[in-house]
Structure formats: C-alpha cells, structure tokens
Amino acid sequence: MSAALEVAGEGRAFRATDPRTGAFVGEEFRVTTPEQLDAAVSAAKAAFPAYTALPPATRAAFLRRIGQELEAAREKIVETATLETALPAVRVGSELTRTVNQLAMFAELLESPAWLDARVDLGDANRTPSPKPDVRSMRRGLGPVAVFGASNFPLAFSVAGGDTASALAAGCPVIAKAHPSHPGTSAVVAEAVLRAADAAGLPEGVFAIVFDDGIEMGEALVRHPGIKAVGFTGSRAGGEALTRLAVSRPEPIPVYAEMGSVNPVFVMPGAAAARAKDLAEGLHASFTLGVGQFCTNPGVVFVPNQDTASELVDRLTRLTRGTPSAAMLNAKVCQGYVRGLEKLERAGAKRLASGVSGEGPNEGTASLWEVALADLEEDPELLGEVFGPSTLLVRYGSPEDLLAVAERLEGQLTATVHGEPFELEAGTPADALLQVLVDKAGRLIVNQYPTGVEVGPAMVHGGPYPATSDGRSTSVGTRAIERFTRYVAYQNFPEHLLPAPLKRG
C-alpha cells in the first residue's frame, strides 16, 4: 500500500479554507471511518512490541529520516501550510526548521542511554535476614499514543511535532489526528513520516493519521482500548473534554493536554520608568506575534498606576494603534477572539487602543485594554485567556499589592517579572512575587518575554492546571519523552532475557 493511500480517509468529504478569503483551498479530504481508525490502532498495537524493542539507534535514524523527508518536502509544506493557516511563509519555514530540529534533538537523546534511567541493583544471596534479589529497571514506552494536531502550530505541535517526536522516541507508535484547519499540511507531513518509516524498515503500523472535520474520530481515538496515552495542544474546552473521556475509559489513560494560559507579566516601577521604550516594544512584539496566536502570549500585564509608567503605556498604546490586522487561523479562532474582546468590554475594561483593521473574513485586530487592580477582585473573568493579539494592562499602586493577586492566579505556562537590578534583590517585592509565582507556572522569566519557547534540555513548557492537564510534565524539550514511558522492573532475570541497557556486560 502506498503512503498516499494510507493517509486517505474513506468517509464524508471536507476541504480546508483559506482564512484570508474564506474560500475552500486544496484538494478534497475524506473523514477517517471507524473501521479505518480501528485498523490503524490495531496495527499500532501490533507494531508496538517490535518497535519498542528496536535498538535506540534505529529509532534515532527514523526520527532523523523524518526530518530529511520533511526538508525534501519543504516547498510543498510551506506553500500548503501558508495557504491553510494564513501564517506568513517565513514563520512557517522557521516552524518547519524547529520541527526538524526537534526530531534531531530526540534522535540525539536516544543515542545516550541516560533517558532510560536504567538502574541495576545487584542481588546478594548472603544478606540477612533475607537474601537480596537482583532488581533492574528502566523506562519503557506506554504503547500507542494519540497525538492531536494544534491549529496554531501546523508543524511543531502537529502531525510530526513535539508530541509525535517524543512518543516515537519513547518507543510508542503514533496515531496523529490531523487538525481540520490544515488537512493538506497534515497529509504532506504524514506522507513524509510514512516514507521515513518505510525507509527505516519499520514494522507497519508505527504511524498513522486520522482525519475528521468534526470531533467524532478524535473521541473514538481517545476511547479506543489500544491507545495508551494522549498528547494534545489546544483549547481548555477541548483538552478538558479529552481528559474526561480518558479518565472514564474502562482503563483510564494519561492525557497531556496543553491548554494555554494568560501568562501574566509583572512590570516593577523602576523597570517601567527606566526601560519604557524597550518594554513597550518587547511587550507589543510578544502579544501581537503571530496574530497573538501563541499559548505563551502575554495576556495580562501588571503596570504601575503612577506617572512613571505613563511613557510605557503611551508607547504601547501607539504601537497597538499602528498594528495592522492579519487573518487568524480559522473562523472559529477569530470568532473566539471577538467574543473574548466583548467579554473584556462587558467586564468594564477600558479599551486603550485598537490596531488597523483590514479587509477579510477572519481578521484579528490588535487590542490593548486597561483595568485597575481592584477590578480583578470584582470580576476574576478578566484573568481568562483571550486567544489573539490582545493584552490587558492591570494598573497597580504598590508592588506589594501584587502578591495577593498572584496567590489567586490559576496555573500558568509562564509568569514574567520585569525589574531593574535593585528591584530584583533578595527580599524585594519582586523576589516575594517570584516565590509565589513558582507554584503557579511551569516557567518563570525575568526581564525577557514568554513567547519564543526555547527547545532544549532544560525547557519546561507545562504548568499547573488549567495551563495543562498534567502539571508534572513538559511538552517541549527532552523531558517530554518521559510522558510516554513507565518504569518496569526485572527481578532475577537471566542475563540473556534482559533488555540490553540492563545487562552488566
């Protein structure tokens, strides 16, 4: 069966839409049928034992080969993704590079055995009062993993993105659920993965893709008894729905849902005064980047209500006013953004500035809002995520007042503090604030911006609920592999039956 055939659904037809025009683009896709889904998961289940037992070097070669196949298809991928998502070609191109680099990072991780956490605890027959058994253990893949593509990262968090790369690295077959907004991009990427699997001589079933323009096939995937874990990046409603499904299965399974947050930024008075221009430009760039369609978008910025912050607020207002609108990822995202702005308005937030609105059905126009700190107590909804190029300035009197609001924050992916050196000494309000924020966020940032998630060994892209459904984990960086593994112990095994990393030789 050719790779192209393997990715085709057989159910009802649907097409992608160009968000800039609202017109259909690209070829027709068909929804995966329940029979196809069952066959894909069954094949993944059958492939798992052989795939997970492969030498890590073989899996590493597979991951690198996926990267090569993606590079070979770069032109088509960038063209298709640009059309389906309205993201600029430059951004899509750099996201593709990131995707290839992520695959290479996990390949490299596999080449060192450290990730397995292999432990050998030798026995001692002469120990009293009881002999000590020989116990060895290491990580092992959980089994087939369902990965849901994200609308805002058609490559880095989609079919061959971080969840897929880390699950495949962990020894888990992957069934990717294509995001309905970018089926064409998903198909091209899936074909690249299937070609790589073929070239690496992998068992059939290590990878498959599922299409749907609704939610039925995604739900069926999470409910399928052959699926052992779920990776998801998207809305809170979507992540919570999948988590509810997963925990109500006869055999509950872990769901790693990255659901976003408001990523609060706290600007200390000294920083607001001393770095008004830099802060205004940095914050503006961060909250409007990619039409604000990032999970790490700074949605709330705490700024002093004194004159010292006037220049910062004025500059931010002017920058926002001059920001041209751009098409958002799809109609649903755009409608959600408009509803989010309406919610801010209803809650009494003052609109400081709107960007330049363009033509087109799905334009997202930048928006800057302001409230007083006290307003948050009356309406905690003000701290809800607005997915798009909007941010809410919360004007505070004294940095000490920020502690109470920080205590009440929900879990966040990131939390940021900007301060001058003297404001960041031990014992300062900023220090106290960071000590509260450390239990609220997966990543704390000082004097930088939350957007732009570095892919590396130390990154934590996670955070307490509701930023994610599992605040113990990260979906970016090498530790992401741990999500798809469990520990297994081997007691008193003959050497030749042990997995290679647990042999003494």
Add this chain to the structure above:
Amino acid sequence: MSAALEVAGEGRAFRATDPRTGAFVGEEFRVTTPEQLDAAVSAAKAAFPAYTALPPATRAAFLRRIGQELEAAREKIVETATLETALPAVRVGSELTRTVNQLAMFAELLESPAWLDARVDLGDANRTPSPKPDVRSMRRGLGPVAVFGASNFPLAFSVAGGDTASALAAGCPVIAKAHPSHPGTSAVVAEAVLRAADAAGLPEGVFAIVFDDGIEMGEALVRHPGIKAVGFTGSRAGGEALTRLAVSRPEPIPVYAEMGSVNPVFVMPGAAAARAKDLAEGLHASFTLGVGQFCTNPGVVFVPNQDTASELVDRLTRLTRGTPSAAMLNAKVCQGYVRGLEKLERAGAKRLASGVSGEGPNEGTASLWEVALADLEEDPELLGEVFGPSTLLVRYGSPEDLLAVAERLEGQLTATVHGEPFELEAGTPADALLQVLVDKAGRLIVNQYPTGVEVGPAMVHGGPYPATSDGRSTSVGTRAIERFTRYVAYQNFPEHLLPAPLKRG
C-alpha cells in the same frame, strides 16, 4: 501545643478492635472535624514554601530523626500494632525496621542532588537567528500531599510509610489519614513525626494526622483545594473512588493509588517436574504469608495439566491443608475474603484444599483452588483479586496456550515465570510470555516469588491500571519521590534568585 494534642480529633468517638477477639482495644479516638481538617491543610499550605526551600540536608535530618523517634517508640508501636492488626510481633517489628530504613533511604537520596534532575542550559546572546535564553530547571514539590494509611501495612504504608517519606523528602507537607483499623498505631507514629518536626525546627504544619472511622474526612481531604496530590494503598473500590473525586475537583490533582492485583505466576512444565518440592513450598509460603494480606500475593498460578505437575499440586495441597488459620486485619477484610472464596466456588473452581480453621471472629483459612485454562474464558471473574490466603491453580496444556491468556490480563503489580534454564532460552514460550507480560506488570520476576518487595533504587512497585491508578509511577524505592514533584524552569534569572542547585558557582 503538645504533639499529643495536635493528633487528637474533636468529633465523635471510636475505638479500635482486636481482630482476634472482636473486642474493643486501646483508648478512645475522636474523628477529626471539618474545621480541624481545614486548619491542618491551611497550616500545611502555609508551611510549604518555607519547608520546600529548606536545604535538602535539613529535610534529610528530619527524615532520619523520624526514624530515631520511631525506634525510641518501638516497644509501644509493636505492642499497639500487634493488638490492632493481629499481625505477629515479629512481622510488625520487621515492618518497623523497613519503615525506618525507607526514611533513611530518602534521607540519603536528598544528600545527592541527582534526584532533582537539575539542568542548566546557558544562554547565547550571539546565536542566530535569535539569541538563546538562559534556561535552568529542576524538580520542585507539588505542595501538601494527602497520604492514606493502609490496613495491611500499619507502618510501612501508613502514617510514616513510603508515601509520607517520599512526599516529605520531595518537600511536600503531609496530611496523613489514619486507617480506622489501627488508630492507636497511627497516633503513636504521628506523635513521633511531630516530635521529629519539632526537633528539626520545622515550620508548623509540615505534618498532621486526620482520624475518621468512616470515609467523610478522607473525601474532604481529597477535595480540599490546598491538597495537591494523594497517595493511597488499598482496595480497588477505595482507590477508584478517591481518583474520581480528585479528577472532578475544580483543580484536578494526581492520585497515586496502589490497588493490588492477582500477581499471576506461570510455572513451565520443566520447572514443575524438576522443582516440585521447592515450588510447592515457595508458592505456599508466598500466598499464605501474612494471612495472604499482601498486594503482591500470588493469586493465580498457571500449572501444567500433565502428570509432570502432579507432585507440585499434591505437595501444595498437603501444605495448604496443614496451614493453621489466623486472624485477618479486620472484619471487613475477613468478610471480603469469604466473599471472594464464595465467588470462586460459584464460578465453578474446584477446591483442592482448605487449611485448619481456628476459633475467632476474623479467621482467614488458607484455600487452594483449581480450574482448567478454558474455564477462564467462560468466567473472567476467576482472575479477580481475592485478598487473603487463597490461590487459584489454572491447569494448562501447552505453554503456548498461555500467551492468549496473558494478552487478556489486566494490569498487575507483578508477573512471575518459573522455568528451567532450557525453558528460558530466547525464543521459548516463556520468553514470548515475558514479552507479553512486560506490558502488563510493573515488575517481572523469574524463578522467585512476588511477595517481599525489595526497597531500593531499582524497585518498581506499580503497574498498569487497575494495579495502580498511575502506571507510570512506583510507590516503593527512590523513584517514589518523583510522584510528588513537577518541573519548574527559570529563564534569565539573576544568579542570586536561583535555587541553589541551579547556580553555576
């Protein structure tokens, strides 16, 4: 406030029962009130930041001091626990030693920074196309943890047991829920922990105990917003109820429930023939140990249906017949055991032998049962756990027939294969069987027995659902600490605000 006062409830009174006589023993205890519970969790929440920021050496000293306080109270602990659980004094004494050793193991773990998985990824301002930020990360405690005491391990899995030791080591305050079967033991142990906390100069609230003779206070504990994780060892019904509560909270939290399993043992034909005596004695000792009240009790043993296994079965039958009964942990456990035996009988299992029944209200009498492999297909209930000194022999024709039943097994804490060397070569049915079992159990054992869980760095006491609610984790061994931690990243932090393990100096 004295330690004694801090452990006293203020609600309705209840008392422990001597399982041997059914008579009340020990002093009167009072159920913790909702107000007391709230105060305890609030104090734990308040204590968390300071406690988790302590140098690891201070937490290590605290854990060792708990051990010393337990040793100082050894006589009282053994006396009380023996009375409340009917476990022999020798067993209780060795369990106390294990408990002290576990605390010391986590103290030692804290003295090496490896458990933190601290990572420092230095920045590079000159990287293109974008500067690389400085990102550092490590594990951090989740916050206050609720630990539920287990009836069958009044020390090692109760108030100062493995869950408490690992949570305290991770930097998490602990609220222990005393098991209603052994309130006296729980109180003595809690007082020891409180004395140790006092001696170590810890903030108030690092440890508290909650009493209840019902389930209300345990449920209230899991629902309390200040609680960030739950450790539990007990029944499947209990573990599942707590997990349901935890996932339906406004902020869901992880539950580590160890719910037990049947721990299948597969005896290959050659081993049955060559080691009939050893196997009979080993299996008998394992399934009757502690009146069969172990999570790792071998509840199902697959034995050939050929003559080669006759001696093994005959010996096992005789050993079972000669086994004196003993009082079980409490009336509920004993009633559950009786119901389990009735279920085996109804399902058509043949009773090969019963032990010697003694006098007393809660006696557990050893019981040996037999079915044919084909019977399992008709009634999968035969593979349900019977908590007590019972085991079911499943007679099979050919080792190849075992693969299908292994494929259908639920998740298990352990799975064991006994075989002669020639039966354990690569490519044998036993090898194929182990390759199926590796995805069914947390610990695979060859030619030893599942009871007797070694406490060490490589142990995995866990397993896929329903053996536990979180098959990625272990509740025994040093890795148990990971359950109560999350990763936190620090980006672009000034050196002096970083936690010590992330500083470069």
